[in-house]
Amino acid sequence: MGSISPPWDMALELIVSRPPQQAKEVVTEALRFGYRHIDSAASYKNEAGAGEAIREATDISRSDIHFTSKARLITYDDCKAQIEKSLSETGFDYIDLMLLHCPYGTSEGRKGAWKALVEAQEAGKVKSIGVSNYGIHHLDQLEQHISELEVERGGKGKGGKINAAQYELHPWCAREEIVKWCRARDIVVEAYSPLVRGERWGDARLVKLAEKYGKSEAQILLRWSLQKGFIPLPKSVTPARIRSNTEIYDFELSEADMISLETNEYAPVCWDPTVAALESSPQ
Template sequence: MSKLTINTKYRMPSGHEIPALGYGVYQTPAAIASEVVQHALSVGYRHVDSAVAYRNETPSVEGMNASKIPREDLFFTTKIPPKQLSYEGAKQHIANTFEITGLDYVDLYLIHAPYGGKEARIGAWKALVEGVEAGKIRSIGVSNYGVHHLDELEAWIKSTDEKEGEGKGGVLSVNQVELHPWLARDDIVEWCNKRGVILEAYCPLVRATKSEDPLLLPLAKKYGKTTAQILLRWGLQKGFVILPKSVTKSRIEENAQLYDFELSDEEMKQLHTGVYEPCAWDPTVSQD
């Protein structure tokens, strides 16, 4: 594995690059989103992960603009709302993103979750593909997709490419799912890795429920790090794009201080519990 730094990026199937460290703004109030995004960017983050459903697209972009960092050096993600999937609904949300943020392009636009049935999912995907063709979206992907959802999308892309020409079905670049040692999702990871699809890990800190876990405490002591930093380093070394979130400035800084230590292969194996305990609402386990 090449040496990881705060500037590490991965090339997506679309051909564009994505920073391996992202700053998540899920549940970040709009009133403070600009301020905390600015702070994250000031300490080295270059990737902001928002969503229509978070209701903070505009202030997140305002924070990006206020940072004075060139737009081409920043990466912005947003997502079509999970319960409003359809072709027309997705077209409307994509248009609205540009209207309210003033962006010239979005780096990554995702389907937030696979609700609504196949027709709704494929319709939303078609809208994203058209956004790429129009030059407004650089890369597209999905979130919370299980293997059966991924298989469905892959089959549609292949069929469309065969009928209409290479690339007409779109290019799947990312699947964003909850990933950490207690939810390793080996099946999803294997599917994506086999195809070069980038995995983004949300909730990489397990919602702060494992800060005193006996798996993590010895490693935190050994490396002089917090248990949160051990978890984030695990995600980085797995090759994931990690999306820690916090509105506390000291924690935003701490979550970026991951590059002066490296977990051994044995420690990585010890942390990979393989225990799969998704929440009851988790759409990756739905057969819809």
């Protein structure tokens, strides 16, 4: 129970603000095309729809589907309550991976929220735990919190372990320092917005590689993510694109082509809580 080892290289990230019924339709379609890793969150307000689609997929064992959710309010009581709500909304006996969605708030709040995750993992309500959008300073502090909780809760391992971390990752926001920090601790790295919300379509490097490999620009970016060792989380509600996103296992980018996609840019297209101060207002 203390580690995450999903056998899937790619997940479907449900789109923020999509209502439960549309979420159900998207997840149903994704499962039909072979997706087995579904990423949701409390703030997406679609856990119920995703859960319903997974429960109704009677030809697929629940144990073969990896479901992720995230707690948005970072305090002990709020995180504990959210875990119970997520279980109720989805109708599941357990959540495969529960993340703290952001580091906003206080040191006390983050420590308490992490403790709630650890307790839920110990109780079997959550299989794996982790964080999303934590900067290096937040991660360093979390390690300190884990050490403190080991002392407070009775010994080695009682503070929990970061099993997974999720970030916006793509060639224009590679976050090499954060990835290195995670790799050194055997933390699974998940990449959201790997397609940069389509904002880089037409980039000369992408176009060149798409033509070379006979693939779409989206497929080139997903392949880049896989070869970086990430679990990419592409978004889509279009059946054709959901299917297209899976067609990335029949080619491999050369080392030179991987290098050609490297940039020195730091240009996130989503929110960026990694830069938040250690003491910040909840957002």
